[in-house]
Amino acid sequence: MSSPIRATSLQGIDTLIKELGGDFVQALHACNVSLNFKNLEDEYLPYRQYAQLLEYCSNEFNCPSFRLQLANKQEFEILGHIAIAAKSSTNIEEAINWVKNYLHLHSPALTMNVQPLENTQTLFLSFGINLSPQPLVNQALELTLGLACKTLKELSNNQCKPMQVFLPQKLAVNSYAYNAFFGCPVVEDRNCAGIVINKQHLALKLSISSLSKTQATFKYLAQYGAHTQPLPEQVIALIKPMLPIHQCSNLTIATALGMHPRTLHRALAKHNTSFVKLKDQTRRTLAEYYLRQNHHCLATISELLGYQEQATLCASIKRWFGCSARVLKKRKMLH
Structure with a gap:
């Protein structure tokens, strides 16, 4: 399977589709997705199918904010071992580095970069999809950003909040809905997808630091090694x-x-x-x-x-x- 993504990325989609009055099984069938939703941790699907399913649901159920609603139903734990390692960190910077270096294990199609933006006081956490030709990924990128913002707030006891969110496309719903969800201005058509945060927030201590299963997690991640972009x-x-x-x-x-x-x-x-x-x-x-x-x-x-x-x-x-x-x-x- 080329460029897969862990099926845990669809956590909560069955519940959301039902809430929107849709048929969950029919939606999966329409996008040729076959998964055992009782055991998503051990399943994968092609990233293209994943992106297609999100776009299909948004259109089929007339829900432009589908990805934001789905983000509210998901937890950081969908990243599995990566989330466990990140939550064992002492501060936000360490947690971000765990995700950046091992995100390829969740999906080789998804990349994350951390870089200064405009001045030395802010950092830009950008996300990209490495597929060619690239499918329509608006829903997938916004879901990724939504979960990333939610996770940063959770790990920092609501102290690490986005200052701005960048989207490569036009807003699907009015700016108020986006600003309300992210809690900051959302800039459309910015050539990339990402979150601007205060650089000082990297030093924030994790509010939910966990040591559960960390040794097994470190051993698992060590088998694969960190990914460094060329x-x-x-x-x-x-x-x-x-x-x-x-x-x-x-x-x-x-x-x-x-x-x-x-x-x-x-x-x-x-x-x-x-x-x-x-x-x-x-x-x-x-x-x-x-x-x-x-x-x-x-x-x-x-x-x-x-x-x-x-x-x-x-x-x-x-x-x-x-x-x-x-x-x-x-x-x-x-x-």
């Missing part, structure tokens, strides 16, 4: 949120990674790439995404990609795709 992927994760605020320079990215710009240049060269190439590659990917969505004018896309002028975006589109933005949009609509 440097180019780390750079791309930093580029995305920096583009719209016009702070995406070689210096800012190198500083965020704790490197000198020349050191970053040499390190990327070993991967046969460079900061300039990765920035251009990221812009190309985002441009194609926004043009396919057909929600934004070129002026807005230009701002999201960090261009000073719309004409520069138009020239880049022609270089990337060999045609104008108008022609490209028509092609996407035909497909």
Whole structure:
């Protein structure tokens, strides 16, 4: 099975579907999902099916806030051994590192990065889906963010609260519903999905530190080892949120990674790439995404990609795709 996710990620979905007046079994059948819901801990399903099921439920039951309601029904424990290790930590920083380093065991399709954003006082916890071609993952990403925010508050006795939440798509429901759920402003169309927190909150002691089953957990995790993203992927994760605020320079990215710009240049060269190439590659990917969505004018896309002028975006589109933005949009609509 390629890019699976632990079936525990569907915890509570049966109850929520029933509350919405839907048929749980029929919903699973419609998305070709076959699971034993009495033993989710030992089951997996393809991430694409998982994402498809969430999108299906939101549309079928006319519930744009489906993912937020489902997040309220889930617990941190769906991550299994990762959650146990994280809850044995002494502070929030250690707990975050456990999740970041071992999230691939929950699903290799899901990644988490931690990086400074705009200033040294805030940190950005970003989440990405590594699937190509990428399915529609709006519901899945918002569910991930919802559970992450809920968990941070729980572990810190409600002290570590998000300052902002970024979404790569437009809000599915009114901003008030999002702000009420997350307890902070939610920014749409920010090129990435993530949570902004106060850097000082990393030192907060865990309010529910647990030592239950930790030795068995550490032994289990040690069999697999922590996952470290390749440097180019780390750079791309930093580029995305920096583009719209016009702070995406070689210096800012190198500083965020704790490197000198020349050191970053040499390190990327070993991967046969460079900061300039990765920035251009990221812009190309985002441009194609926004043009396919057909929600934004070129002026807005230009701002999201960090261009000073719309004409520069138009020239880049022609270089990337060999045609104008108008022609490209028509092609996407035909497909």
